[in-house]
Amino acid sequence: MGVKRITTVRNPQGFEVKKCCASCLFKMVNHESVRICTKTNVRVKQHSKCKRWKMNDMLKMAGYKSDGVVRDRLTKEVVIG
Secondary structure (H helix, E strand, C coil): CCCCCCCEEECCCCCEEECCHHHECCEEECCCCCEEECCCCCECCCCCCCCCCCECHHHHCCCCCCCCCEECCCCCCEEEC
């Protein structure tokens, strides 16, 4: 069984973003809560990725304003804020 490598990129504010379909500009969630790629019209999984990946606008702006914080799910420590 092969190990999947997680690729990350930095947004303009310097925060790391996972490069996958979950963070892609072209991701869409349909009425059945299924994640679909608007470029290929294919159902995708969270960790899928392709060469057409572009960071979504919300993640591009993460860290730009200090309106709130992002906390780690387990430790509740502030990750972005």
